[in-house]
Amino acid sequence: MNLPKDLRYTKEHEWVRVKGAEAEVGVTDYAQGELGDVVFVELPQVGARVAQMKSFGTIDAVKTVGDLFAPVSGEVVAVNTDLKDDPSLVNQSPYEKGWMIRIKMTNPAETDALLDVNAYEKVLGAHA
Amino acid sequence: MLETTTPLKRTPFHSRHLAFGAKMVPFAGFEMPIQYEGIVAEHRAVRAGVGVFDVSHMGEIRLKGPGAVAYANRLVTNEVGAIPDGKAIYTPMCLESGGIVDDLLVYATGQERFLVVNASNFEKDIAWIRENAPADVTVVDENDATAQLAVQGPMAEEIVARVYGDRVRSLEFYTFLEFGSGDDWTLISRTGYTGEDGFEIYVRTPRAPEVWDRIFQAGRPALIRPVGLGARDTLRLEMGYCLYGNDIDESTNPLEAGIAWTVRMDKPEFHGKAALAQVRASGLGRKLVGLILDADRIARKGCEVTHQDSVIGVVTSGSMGISIGKPVAMAYVTSEHAAAGTRLDVRTRGHETPALVVPRPMYRMGSVRAPKPRRTE
Numbered sequence: 001m002n003l004p005k006d007l008r009y010t011k012e013h014e015w016v017r018v019k020g021a022e023a024e025v026g027v028t029d030y031a032q033g034e035l036g037d038v039v040f041v042e043l044p045q046v047g048a049r050v051a052q053m054k055s056f057g058t059i060d061a062v063k064t065v066g067d068l069f070a071p072v073s074g075e076v077v078a079v080n081t082d083l084k085d086d087p088s089l090v091n092q093s094p095y096e097k098g099w100m101i102r103i104k105m106t107n108p109a110e111t112d113a114l115l116d117v118n119a120y121e122k123v124l125g126a127h128a
Numbered sequence: 129m130l131e132t133t134t135p136l137k138r139t140p141f142h143s144r145h146l147a148f149g150a151k152m153v154p155f156a157g158f159e160m161p162i163q164y165e166g167i168v169a170e171h172r173a174v175r176a177g178v179g180v181f182d183v184s185h186m187g188e189i190r191l192k193g194p195g196a197v198a199y200a201n202r203l204v205t206n207e208v209g210a211i212p213d214g215k216a217i218y219t220p221m222c223l224e225s226g227g228i229v230d231d232l233l234v235y236a237t238g239q240e241r242f243l244v245v246n247a248s249n250f251e252k253d254i255a256w257i258r259e260n261a262p263a264d265v266t267v268v269d270e271n272d273a274t275a276q277l278a279v280q281g282p283m284a285e286e287i288v289a290r291v292y293g294d295r296v297r298s299l300e301f302y303t304f305l306e307f308g309s310g311d312d313w314t315l316i317s318r319t320g321y322t323g324e325d326g327f328e329i330y331v332r333t334p335r336a337p338e339v340w341d342r343i344f345q346a347g348r349p350a351l352i353r354p355v356g357l358g359a360r361d362t363l364r365l366e367m368g369y370c371l372y373g374n375d376i377d378e379s380t381n382p383l384e385a386g387i388a389w390t391v392r393m394d395k396p397e398f399h400g401k402a403a404l405a406q407v408r409a410s411g412l413g414r415k416l417v418g419l420i421l422d423a424d425r426i427a428r429k430g431c432e433v434t435h436q437d438s439v440i441g442v443v444t445s446g447s448m449g450i451s452i453g454k455p456v457a458m459a460y461v462t463s464e465h466a467a468a469g470t471r472l473d474v475r476t477r478g479h480e481t482p483a484l485v486v487p488r489p490m491y492r493m494g495s496v497r498a499p500k501p502r503r504t505e
Contacts, residue, residue: 040424060425062168062448063167063358063361084424
């Protein structure tokens, strides 16, 4: 399983790429594998406010549906519109082409609560 | 949540599933493959080429003895008595209330009837069948002794003929061949649950792994592939085929489920006949319909169906219609909203998603040799 070391993670299987005041968010390789073929990702509009560990959208796979949780609070400044045409990008490229939203953080200190790759691996270990 | 105190059963194809990289899940007491490379790819492989499903979890029961044919015909709603040898029949089996105990295939083999029931209902079914059996009928549990593969898709005939010879080519839809005895016993029927042409192959457990290997050797490696329960569900849903536990159960009857053609009121007697006659006389309050959603959001089992903000039904099955290109669902809706072309809404996680009532099957491009139902009501 692919777990980039430079990302932060949530126990709900989102990843976060912090770039200055912005946080790019998607779901992990583990999450896409468990969900199976993703057929629809419902995302907020640019300008929407999201709150840490509150739902910001949903992800429909063929067999099941899951909530997406915001790893940090802030304003949505970009949405990956490619996912509308090809939701399977989440399966094919969870950390790159399958990114979901970018959040302008209102409280960057919230990233302290996120997991590093070692802590996230422990979360996954508990699932195994 | 599945609560089990006994370990999950494995089919004789377990090691083959692992070799193909299957994701295994608990299902009806078995460890079964939900998918291999992915539901979408597997679904498309069956529509375009050929796929092989391990359906060994299905339950096999044989009725023997002088009264077997007459008893089978009393157990189920469709005609399984006066049918020729070599014919298979799809039928519900009802309680006296008209509620559906299970839906099954009945194979006419001489003076015996071979019944194939849902895995999740096997224990209930065999108890019901034994409880009602007259003294001149023997009920034989062949479940553990029998393995089953479904080979489905437009290329299925080519593959199965390479393994079993040209005799399978002349099988009509819902007929079968049975040959061999002991461990070599084999039953091949032209049946399936996908909307494509195909065969269901029953063999004895000790011979099962080599049958799997012969089928995969006969298929061009680029073409044939194993298909899991995930795609089995999306394929059957596009065809509007009922899934027991979702679309039908003991609280539903075959008339409202849209399978009235399986209820033969001209039979002198069968379990549930009086109740179903009453239902027919008083009219149906609700009907199971096909829905195509006009959105990307998927309707799931339990979603409410509304008309002008009033709840008029509930979704019983829903997924992506992979070959249709839109989410599809089945739902019980009040009869006045059940006509094809009716516009309804489905409540999907807080959204009102527009949906159109469509005739079943929702997918109409399949290679299945489905005859028109002989009796529609």
